[in-house]
Amino acid sequence: MQDDIQNEQLTVTYFTHGLQHTIQGKKTAKGYRFNGSSNKIINLATLNWPPYISEELCNKGWVFQFTVAILVSKGYQVNIHFYPWARSVMLVEKGQMDILFPEYFIESSAPSDIVLGKKRRELLVLSNKFSGGELSLLKRPDYSFDLQENLGNLTGKIIGVVRGYQNTPEFDAVMDSKQFSIVEAVDELQLVKLLVAKRVDLIIGDPKVFTYSINYSSLSNRNKQALLNGIEIVQPALKYNHLYFAISHSYPQWSQLLADVNLALLEFQQSGESDRFIKVGSGCTLDL
Structure with a gap:
């Protein structure tokens, strides 16, 4: 092999x-x-x-x-x-x-x-x-959240991020000032699992990468569909x-x-x- x-x-x-x-x-x-x-x-x-x-x-x-x-x-x-x-x-x-x-x-x-x-x-x-590509926040479909332009309503949230990633200057500045808590993941698939399991309120990343990471994972088709059904893009996107x-x-x-x-x-x-x-x-x- x-x-x-x-x-x-x-x-x-x-x-x-x-x-x-x-x-x-x-x-x-x-x-x-x-x-x-x-x-x-x-x-x-x-x-x-x-x-x-x-x-x-x-x-x-x-x-x-x-x-x-x-x-x-x-x-x-x-x-x-x-x-x-x-x-x-x-x-x-x-x-x-x-x-x-x-x-x-x-x-x-x-x-x-x-x-x-x-x-x-x-x-x-x-x-x-x-x-x-686009950089967006994602949430669970049943989680009520509307993004404010100045990111002010991220305060107090628990947000999943991939360790080592740059995001946007505005988001990273709010993150560095510790206005919200973060949970670090090794990749996008782990982030989605954290979100669906309600370990975090929101996750940040490229929506295409989240979708492909689920589809190309070794999970069963049933579990893939459960993860895909468990995420929703927050509009508007943070940035291209x-x-x-x-x-x-x-x-x-x-x-x-x-x-x-x-x-x-x-x-x-x-x-x-x-x-x-x-x-x-x-x-x-x-x-x-």
Whole structure:
């Protein structure tokens, strides 16, 4: 079984200047590797976050495919490692890996939980943005709650958050001032379970990720449906969050890497490649 995992073959296809490029990758002990002949080696830390990126998706998700294409188009060897998000943050902020993705925008004032006394933006530099998704509060259908614009009625609530996530500057400021209590979870599926079990009043995240995390879980269909029926999006959404690559300042050529990533993002946007990756999506259908 281990040999099957190590020999897993992956294909990423992208277009530049009207030419099709197909890259074969494989899972190794050092992550999912593409363009292995290049000596410009990049190690990336990420998380399972369907439908954007996940080892459970048939092609690992559009953000996985997009990231491989962006970096390989500039000649880099790509090694993508999946971890719980808090560990991914730690590895990149400590300089043990080179890129953290997909990341939300990081405010210049945001402190690092990993390197005490440092701001996150002292440890990481953000690429230009690419497409992301909505960030919303979710509640139980029988829980009466209307969101106030200034978030004032979050005071005294118990809210579930994923450990290590940025949310919105406004929400995180209220959270840091301890106006409400938080319960930390390792991922979105655990958050939904906390909400449905009435351990928390609200949870925060991308609604698409909550839905996909339930559908791609190992739960029975009956339990999946119970969780799906047990959550409701609070309107309006808090924010549309773009996604970013966060590059470690510890990477020796971080400035060149940043320039290469930003140029590739621009080229893919102008050529329509970015939209094509999103349209193709995970390339998977749910079997429920």
